Amino acid sequence: TQLLEQSPQFLSIQEGENLTVYCNSSSVFSSLQWYRQEPGEGPVLLVTVVTGGEVKKLKRLTFQFGDARKDSSLHITAAQPGDTGLYLCAGEGYGQNFVFGPGTRLSVLP
């Protein structure tokens, strides 16, 4: 069974701080997606990483896929209250199904 773990589970920081959240597995994934979900809404796709070691940047967000394609990280620089939400990672598993991590709930305080 493919599983994804995310850490930390909760994170509360002040506006302007930097942070990193992690997504880890013992399984290899063909690709990995990061989503942000706001309360009462569906997850919104932020990025997909495919190649081991790949780094993608989306404004203040930097995503990295581990060399072995088993883990990923999301780094946010100078966090803003608008970054508040649940961050989910999902790996493309067997048969085009997706395995989701439990999420990191981020709160950025003004």
Add this chain to the structure above:
Amino acid sequence: DVKVTQSSRYLVKRTGEKVFLECVQDMDHENMFWYRQDPGLGLRLIYFSYDVKMKEKGDIPEGYSVSREKKERFSLILESASTNQTSMYLCASSSLAGGPYEQYFGPGTRLTVT
């Protein structure tokens, strides 16, 4: 812009009622999925479909059924709603055309069964 829509944002039903949740995508995606999301349990896959009239059980199919008569529409059916089916229901779609396979979600339906 990709779009997945769900028929209701909020729904309140009584125990024993038959409930239909509708999902429509306009991206011509082959794959469609139904998840439920509960605090502390994350997203759990109920059913998915690779093509019209095809369906596969996910991790928690008990108490649910699905229907896919048209490529763009995937319906989730609660045959006899129970209070433990109170949850956030999320529909998603993805394409089979090459990779990587990315899922796009609808806004969700918050179902309360009383």
